[in-house]
Amino acid sequence: MSFSQNGTPKSLQIGDLQVGEAHAPFVAAEMSGNHNGDLGRALAIVDAIAETGAPAIKLQTYTADTITIDADGPAFRITDSHGLWGGRNLYSLYQEAHTPWEWHEAIFARAREHGMIPFSSPFDDTAVDLLEDLGAEVYKIASLEIGDIPLLRKVARTGKPVILSTGAADAGDVDLAVKTLRAEGNDQIAVLGCTSSYPATAEASNLRTIPVLADTWKVVGGLSDHTKGIGVSVAAVAFGAAILEKHVTLRRADGGVDSDFSLEPEELKALVDESYAAWLALGEVHVGPTKSEAESQRLRRSLFVVKDVRAGEEITAENVRSIRPAGGLEPRFLDVVLGRTFAKDVERGTPLSWDLV
Numbered sequence: 554m555s556f557s558q559n560g561t562p563k564s565l566q567i568g569d570l571q572v573g574e575a576h577a578p579f580v581a582a583e584m585s586g587n588h589n590g591d592l593g594r595a596l597a598i599v600d601a602i603a604e605t606g607a608p609a610i611k612l613q614t615y616t617a618d619t620i621t622i623d624a625d626g627p628a629f630r631i632t633d634s635h636g637l638w639g640g641r642n643l644y645s646l647y648q649e650a651h652t653p654w655e656w657h658e659a660i661f662a663r664a665r666e667h668g669m670i671p672f673s674s675p676f677d678d679t680a681v682d683l684l685e686d687l688g689a690e691v692y693k694i695a696s697l698e699i700g701d702i703p704l705l706r707k708v709a710r711t712g713k714p715v716i717l718s719t720g721a722a723d724a725g726d727v728d729l730a731v732k733t734l735r736a737e738g739n740d741q742i743a744v745l746g747c748t749s750s751y752p753a754t755a756e757a758s759n760l761r762t763i764p765v766l767a768d769t770w771k772v773v774g775g776l777s778d779h780t781k782g783i784g785v786s787v788a789a790v791a792f793g794a795a796i797l798e799k800h801v802t803l804r805r806a807d808g809g810v811d812s813d814f815s816l817e818p819e820e821l822k823a824l825v826d827e828s829y830a831a832w833l834a835l836g837e838v839h840v841g842p843t844k845s846e847a848e849s850q851r852l853r854r855s856l857f858v859v860k861d862v863r864a865g866e867e868i869t870a871e872n873v874r875s876i877r878p879a880g881g882l883e884p885r886f887l888d889v890v891l892g893r894t895f896a897k898d899v900e901r902g903t904p905l906s907w908d909l910v
Contacts, residue, residue, distance in 0.1 A: 563772060565691075565741050566741070567670060567714055568670045568690045570670070572743070573795050574774075574795050576795065578790055578794065578796070578797050578828040578829060578832055579775075580798075580799070580824060581609040581610070581797070582605075582607045582610050582611065583613075584610060584612055584800075585613055585650065585811045586613075586649065586650030586810040587809050588656075589807065589808070590649070592653075592656050592659065595652070595656060596659065597803060598801065598803055599663045599667070599669075600667070601803060602669070602818070603667035604822070605818055605824075606826075608669060608670060609669055609672065610660075610670075612672075612673040613650075613695070614654070615647065615680060616647070616654070617648040620676050620677075621647060622644065624644070625642055629643050630643070631646070637810075637813055637814075646810065650811070654683055657673070657684075658687060661687050672691045673693065674694065675692065676695070678703075681704075689711075691713055691714045692708045692711065692713055692714070693715075693717075693718070694715060696718040696720030696722065696747050696777070697721060700726055700729070700730070702733055705730055706733060709733065709736075709737035709739040710739075712738075713741070714741035714743065715741065716742075717730055717742065717743065718745045718747040719744060719745060719746060719747050720749025720777065724769075727744060727766070731744070731770045742770070743774070744774060745774070745775040745776055746759065746776050746777070747776070747778075751813075752779055752780060752781050752813060752814035753778070753779040753780045753814070754780065755780055755785050758776075760776070760788055760789050763789060763793055774792075774794055774795060775789075775794045775795055775796030775797060775798070776797055779800070779814050782816075783799075783820060783824040783827065783828075786824055786828060787828050787831050788831075790835070791835065799816050801816050801818070802815040803818070851878055851879055852877050854878075855876075855878065855879045855880055855882060855883060855884065855904060856873055856881040856883070856886065856887060856890070856905040857873070857874060857876050857880075858873055858899045858902070858905055858909070859871075859874050859876070860901050861899070861900055862895050862898065863895070864895055864896060864897045864898050865895065866895050880904035881904030881905040882904075882905050882906060890905065893910050894910075895909060
């Protein structure tokens, strides 16, 4: 568990929620471009996410012009070998994937009607201004923006919690980003392990990195997960992930730029439920019976008299056995009592005790 500089467990206040290892996982459902250019579909995604019990929905706030330029040289195309977007021109991809800024107010409002926390990844100063106007309660810095120091400073100065993704970043990048935020007086920081490939593979997820990130920089740890399914995210809880971010769509069959590695609503519900179960299962370090095991303790094996016997009769393997339930001598004493004699008459079904030997 990561601790702050004063020795208390590290946590963030996001809206009405405390977010940290001591609290239930904060599942952030990323809409990204899964609205497929349709505001009605975007609002339907919000409604579907709300049904799952996820506490937060996340957007990305950019336009093609705020994130790149309309150019078509080799540098402005995704490498052909890229599994999902290979060969795509950046400008056209971002035109397709972006969430129009005029939709943000309606999406934020719908999320809040459901009691969810809406937030976003801004990609430039004007995006931060828009999100501040909408009363955003937390900010996410996308993996490839972790080195945009002016953007980090702008976000830090809002005084809101900041969630950093680390995909494609090294330790120096993370260190500079965290120091930049803290230099602006903002220590409300989470750092998410992330594999910036789409989709990512389970073997590239390196979940053992999560507690290292949290402990090294004294931040809340989490995972931005681009793998298919929920297994990696659920496993991340065991490594201290307090924040889980997953892309969500209505139906993968509908297509869209991110649909291939996005969860459908019933899968998101499973993630919310199973990550909570995983968090509860962590419990505490404890060797020994729990209160819930009282009946199991009563049914443990012990030594019982299994035939009616008379006083003076020899104790044998035929008249004394190790059986369920508890109540008699522990089975480890069987070799001690065999060959000795009964001190009194004993009925079948009587737990063996020292006073009977």
